[in-house]
Amino acid sequence: MAQQTFQEISASDFFYRNRDIAGFTNPTRAIFATIRELVENSLDAAETIKVLPDVYVRLSFAKVGNQESQVFKLRVEDNGAGILPKHIPSAFGQVLYGSKYTLKQQRGTFGLGGKMAILYGQIxxxxxxxxxSSTGTAKIYSFKLMMDIQKxxxxxxxxxxxxNKGQWRGTIVEFCLEGDYLRAKPKVLEYFKQTAMVNPxxxxxxxxxxxxxxxxxxxTTSMPDPPKETEPHPYGVDVELLQRLIQVTPYKNxxxxxxxxxxxxxxxxxxxxxxxxxxxxxxxxxxxSHAExxxxxQNLKKFEKFLPPDSSCLSPLGEDLLKAGILxxxxxxxxxxxxxxxxxYAGHPFIIETAIAYGGxxxxxxxFVIYRFANKIPLLYDEASDVSYRVINSMNWSRYKVTQDMPIAIxxxxxxTKVPYxxxxxxxIADRPEVRREIANELRGVARKLQHFLSRRAHVNKEKKKFSVFIKYLPKIAQFSTDLAGKEKIPDIEKLLKSVRKFGIE
Amino acid sequence: MGSNKKERIVGNKKSKVLSSLKNLGSRVYNQLENGFFPSITMPSRSTENINYDPDLRQYILGEKIVLRNSRIFTQTRGFTQLVWAATFSHELASQRKTSTLRDVYYSAQAYEMVFKDQQESNNIITDLETVLGLSREDFNIFPEERSAVFGDLTIAYTVPGYEGRTLNLTSHPDGVLIGPALTSAEFVGTTADKVIAIEKGGLFTRFVEENVHKKFNALLISTAGQAPRATRHFIRRLNREFNLPVYIFTDGDPWGMHIAMVIISGSANAAHLRELTTPDAKWMGVWASDIVDYKLPTYPLKEVDFTRLHELQRDPRYQTDPLWQKEIKTFLKIRKKAEQEAFSRYGLTYIVDEYLPAKLGETK
Structure with missing residues (x-):
């Protein structure tokens, strides 16, 4: 059905008519989604050339509107790769623009996020x-663009x-859109915080x-290795993708x-x-033919001798970076x-990274506070529908001596390459059995480590408590017994106190 | 001549108390000096270590020993409290001041020793008694006084400010409180030839009014319910020092019967102490058989009364004299109880004129 729709109307027209599904449901969501799409493009642009991203976002009042919805001007600047001038108009004014259909892990999956945002602004x-934009050459190119939605x-x-005197490299996007920032504010700020967490x-x-x-x-100044581009795995293709691959392939048999x-x-x-x-x-x-x-x-999915996909196309954050971001x-x-x-899962490689943080x-x-990320972007809506939420809630936490009222973030x-949204x-994230199983196993692992920490902490606290008892009462015993025995000199109890001071207590 | 000897005994007792306390302090001090966490041993007061000694005719503590160790952090606080209590008692005794359990509880706070509640501080005092084998009255901690004595007994005070002053206990018709001053006093002399201990204050007053002390040549003691330890010790001294027979007069129910028993054979709670019992004292009434014989007004026994009677039936202290078992059985049979005042149905003086002489004769 989707295929037929594509034949009848243009891609941008399709998304214009169906903007709800891309997250532009209402003025509040629109602000959030717009900022998010552009920030993610900027992060990707910097990461592809292994540059530490600097992203500047400014949202300002463009025109005073009514309470519900006002017109804002959004400016997003980055220090990413920049875009060649010949690609700029299409990259920002044409939905589903792309030359070759290869797969790699990227933040935006549909190649339409940024354009959708601009489209929404224009509408x-x-x-x-x-x-x-400039790719760091001697020239800076500026375009003023609109989109022909029908075509x-x-x-x-x-x-x-x-x-380009200062050898600047990067991209600046600026456009106006209608939205409700006041309502979007909490989500926007949470988005930045979580983005900072997963992009330390x-x-x-x-x-x-x-x-x-x-x-x-x-x-931190270390970055994960950028993902390698890879071809789609046979298990992961559908008719639509096959068609596109056939369209662009130079191979004749x-x-x-x-x-x-x-x-x-x-x-x-x-x-x-x-x-x-x-x-x-x-x-x-x-x-x-279509039938063929x-x-x-169908045969691509049925054939059992394809090797499983490898994960070189994935760019997980890695334990050190995730740690740095959460800390x-x-x-x-x-x-x-x-x-x-x-x-x-279904021919798509994936890696699960998890963390449990306590206290602070x-x-x-x-x-529990649950932070969900997919390809380094935070997921802020529909938590209860997410597979992670379900896994977390179906786990027997009491086995790990953990209760829901503890200050715990998961x-x-x-x-x-294809996040199962x-x-x-x-x-x-959809509740795919392979994904669910991996998340569950992974969480059990970190939960066990949390349990060790908690029991060790309980042990240290007990030792501390013991020690505080000794430190409080031993001097009194010394004083009273000296008085009672009629002695002058109070016995030295420092050695005794030292003997009960266990490792780990201050 | 006799008075001199007694003075020496009292003085000895006092210095014995002081030196026991000081020894305890030295034990703790030396352990600290030698680099050990101090600990103290004492006989266990758990129920399985409380045994009835038929020779002493009282409960005593068995062989089981417990260790209070300051190295065990759950005991450190209690250990400190114990040492504090010893220090405080030593201070009281050496300055010849007295205190009450309630007072101890509050005094602790002056030393930054906080007791959770009164019960905790009471327990610590009992621990101290057990460690030293002395009763708290020995180190000048007294309960609230409520029991009294009346009759021809002359005492000489030893408390500061009153040393050597004498008092005849007929001098005040409400009786004289058996408090710290009387407890530590020396007995100078008496003309009485018996002691009558009475459970209820009202009846004690009646006896004074009716000149029971003269008519029967007796010292009268109001126990005001369960006799306090000071009173039990006081009764014992009268029995030992003057060889006076002791008669105990209580309500005719299991509770009254047990008031008499505690004076005679002591309580399990005081198994760590001596010199609180008067094994030769007699329970003179009101017996279950008196209820029948004198046709006294009665109340039916309640469930708790029956339970208590069954307990007492098995109690080793009640195996010593067949009288106890006989009276328990009678109570169980008649299912009734009577108060001391029940005799008033025959007129105010009946109890003195008829009942007392008959019973004194009977229990002799």
Whole structure:
């Protein structure tokens, strides 16, 4: 059905009509989603060239509107890779723009987040977007753009070139949109905080419409290795993806097509597969009928001899960075982080990273604080629908001597080339058995470590309590017995006190 | 001549108390000096270590010993309290001041020794008694006084300010409180030839009014319910020092019977102490059989009364004299009890004119 829709209307028209599914449900969500999409693009832009991200976001009043919804001007600046001038109009004015369909772990999954934001701005304010970018060359390019929604094409209203004296590199996006910041504020601030937690190597600056400055400074200068691009794994393709791959492939026969466009498919595997699905190795993929296409997709999933995907295309945060991020933002008394070995679901590799933090700035509530991340972006909505939430709530925490009213934060980060979101709005992770199992095993591991910490702490507290008893009463015993025995000199009890001072107590 | 000897005994007792306390202090002090966490041993007061001694005719503590060790952090606080209590008692005794259990509880706070509650401080005092084998009255901690004595007994005070002053206990018709001053006094002389201890203050007053002390040549003691330890010790002294027979007159119910028993054979709670019992004292009434014989007005026995009677039936102290078992059985049979005042149905003086002479004759 989706396929037919694409044939009838343009992609941007489709998303215009269905903007709810991309998270632009109402003026509040729109502000949140817009900021989030652009910040994530900026972080990706910096990470691809291994540069520590500096992202500056400013939201200001553009025009005084009514209480519910006001017009804001949003400016997002980064120090990322920058965009070549020939790509700028399409990159910001054309939905689903992309040359080659390879897969790697990225924050935005649909390639439409930033454009959707600009599209939303245009719909609500009828104003063009300004994009300025340089890849660090001698020139800086500035565009004034609008989007032709029906045709899914950018309209260039103005184009300027200036000299890049300071060798600046990065991208600045500025446009107007309608929204409700007052209501969005808590989520926006929480978004920045959690983004800072899971991107501890980034500097994030946010200036809100009232001029308040929120600064999240990086706590480390090491970055995770950037993800490698990889072809899709046969288990993970659908008809739509197959069609697109066939459209762009330069290979003229099935054997070469399979070998070159799919992840972990070599000569022998490709031949075996073609025999398995009764296809000629010489057949031109572009000549496949619709029925053949569907059967090819089904056979790709049925064939059992494909090697599982490897995880080189994933860029998890790593235990050290996750630790740094959580220490920076939560300042917990105790923290354990763990990264699980890669696993796969439906042909997509994924890695689960978890952490449990105790005490510090974590509030005591009746529930654990749960931080959910996917590909280094925080998930802030629909917590109760998320697989992590369900796993956490179905765990028997009393086994780990943990109760819900303890100041505990649980962090679950899933990295994947295709995060199993339930919705286009990227709010929560679907309950896939493979994912659920990995999360559950992982949480049990960190929970055990928390248990060790808690029991050790209880032990130390007990020793402390014991020691405080001795320190309080032993001098009194010495004093009273000296008086009672009619002696002058009070016995020295320092040695005795030293003998009961256990390791770990101050 | 006799008075001199007694003075020496009292003086000896006092210096014995002071030196026991001081010894305790030295024991703790030396352990600290030698680099040990101090500890103190004492006989266990747990129920399985309380045995009835048929020779002493009272409860005593068995062989089991407990250790109070300051090294064990749950005992450190209690140990400190014990040493404090010893120090405080030593101070009281050497300055010849007295105190009450309530007073001890509050005094502790002046030494930054806080007791959780009165019970905790009482327990510590009992511990101290057990460690030293002395009763708290010996180190000048007294209960609230409520029992009294009346009759021809002359005493000489030893308390500061009154040393050597004498008093005849007929001098005040309400009786003289058996408090610290009387407890520590020496007995100078008496013309009485018996002691009558009475459970109830009202009847004690009646006896004084009716000149029972003259008519029967007796010293009268009001126990005011269960006799305090000072009173039990006082009764024992009268019995020992003057060889006076002791008669105990209580209500005709299991509770009254037991008031008499505690004076005679002591209580399990005081198993760590001596010199509080008067094994030769007699319970003269009101017996269950008196209820029948004198046709006294009665109340039916309640459930608790029956329970108590069954307990007493098994109690080793009640095995000594067949009288006890006989009276318990009678109570159980008639299912009734009577108070001392019940005799008033025959007129105010009946009890003195008829009952007392008959019973004194009977119990002799």
């Amino acid at each position: 609500t304010t009828h104003q063009p977007a300004h994009v300025t 899914n094409r950018p309209i260039i209203l103005d184009r300027r070139v200036s000299t 190597y980034a500097n994030l600056t946010f200036v809100d419409p009232k001029g308040r400055l929120y600064k999240f400074t990086r706590g 099935m054997l070469e097509f399979l070998k070159n466009e799919f992840h972990r498919v070599g000569e022998i595997t490709a031949q075996k597969f073609l025999a398995f699905s009764n296809l000629s190795p010489r057949k031109n993929p572009k000549r496949l 296409l569907v059967s090819l997709m 920076k933002e939560l300042k917990p008394e105790f923290l354990v982080v763990h990264q699980r070995k890669p696993s796969t 700035e974590i509030p005591k509530k009746n529930n 962090v679950v980060h899933i990295c994947s 339930k919705t286009v709005g990227k709010e929560f």
